[in-house]
Amino acid sequence: MGFVKNNGLILGIESSCDETAAAVVRAGGEALSNVVASQIVLHQDYGGVVPELAAREHLRNVVPVVRAAMEQSGVRFSDLDAVAVTEGPGLAGALQVGILYAKALAFGLGKPLIAVNHLEGHIHAVVMEARQRGDSAMELPLLALVVSGGHTHLYLASESGQTTWQYRNVGRTVDDAAGEAYDKVAKLLGLGYPGGPWLDGLAPFGDPKAVPFQFHAIQRREDDRRDADAGARFDFSFSGIKSAVLRYVKSEGMQEAAVARANAIAAHPGLKPADAASFCDPKALGLIASFQSAVVGVLMKQTFAAAEAFGARGVLVSGGVAANRELRRRFLAEGARRGLPVAFPSMALSTDNAAMIAAAAWPKFLAGEFASEGMSAAPQLRLG
Structure with a gap:
């Protein structure tokens, strides 16, 4: 036809x-x-x-x-x-x-x-x-970070011919996606679902240096090492920081406060995330701010390293986590420092x-x- x-x-x-x-x-x-x-x-x-x-x-x-x-x-x-x-x-x-x-x-x-x-x-x-x-920022090739509750991927995007786009995956999460980690940490702390807006709304009230989270180097999987076209990889892993938050909550005896927080939030339907700061003590707010700072930091580190390695002429960030205010602020600032255009979608x-x-x-x-x-x-x- x-x-x-x-x-x-x-x-x-x-x-x-x-x-x-x-x-x-x-x-x-x-x-x-x-x-x-x-x-x-x-x-x-x-x-x-x-x-x-x-x-x-x-x-x-x-x-x-x-x-x-x-x-x-x-x-x-x-x-x-x-x-x-x-x-x-x-x-x-x-x-x-x-x-x-x-x-x-x-x-x-x-x-x-x-x-x-x-x-x-x-x-x-x-x-x-x-x-x-x-x-x-739309000059090709582009380095695209797609980050959401189900995905954390880096793609090198270029055009083949006049209309067709082609993509090379140069990084991905080896376990949890970034948005999934946000959801799980929010649940641990008695906050609402989805977790991203809650942690983003509360992070400005806490000290981002309160808990020293670290990301370790990721060992490439055997199938990646065998892949002759794999080249440089810029992968992510968020299961470790999720587990670190769980250990911190238990070691600091924060479980009871998390249950009380969940009940308080449930009793106030329609409550905006930033307005829940009164339900959080400084220790919880510091944990939230430190978690978000660390996650945004590793997303930024891997994305700009990949952009440099592959000669990208611009960076774009999309997916649900792209609505995060700290992520937008830090990515735009780093792009300006490097002279590399960075683009985000509208919130909608x-x-x-x-x-x-x-x-x-x-x-x-x-x-x-x-x-x-x-x-x-x-x-x-x-x-x-």
Whole structure:
């Protein structure tokens, strides 16, 4: 079947984890709509995403979310050039809901379907907004840090030909992702879920030098050593600092205070993270500030070392942890010191959304890279 570009309009659908999202983006650079239905409240009591509950909520939300995105954009389904959907990585059941709906919609409209890697979507969220501003940080090659609750990856991004993007993975976490470490530490201290906003909101009240956390060198795995194309690696590990926080909490007898803090926060629904400082003693606030300082420090160290090693002309940071205020401040300051442009997404596009999926689909549309009828969820999908 041949497809014709009419308006450069792509409908993106995202359902990889706990947000059902839809957006309409023009030519990969102008978001006409961006609608997200969050499940945070549903999963709060569990301290993390429950896959079965997430898939059920996607089933409930996908139709009204897509309808709202189309209405917000002011375009008709017939105006679309393609439908794009997250193929992976993510939760299998959650991904499959979005994929089955997108397949049916694309087939019914007679439009091409484009499969998008969720991680590439995060990269294009920054690219879309930075190019709108005319930022020089978009000169290739770029070093991209994708950091969230499920991922901590470094990619060297370049273009192959005039439209196709290619990626080389030059660093990844060997255990916990940075956002996952934030969630677990927040839970240890009796704070809310997700943990990132709570720790970020409370860190300014504490002493970042109160607890001297350290990150040790990571031993490369055997399969990496055998990989002739692996080259220099800039990997991460966050399980150690998570364990160090647990040991500190136990050695300092902080468990009882953490339980009391959790009860106090539960009794104040809608409480903002920064307003919870009154529930924290100086020892807890120092631990929070020290943890965040250490995590941001290692993210910054590895990212800029990789950028220098591979001759990147700019750095971009995306994913949920990219909303962290200390991370933004320190990365921008280090970029300015090195004369290296650094770009972040807006707060709205830091977390999972569908505008990033539609934006990442645009180069694929121009290159004619359409999904096959047999396309299915790929929970472990890799990029590069």
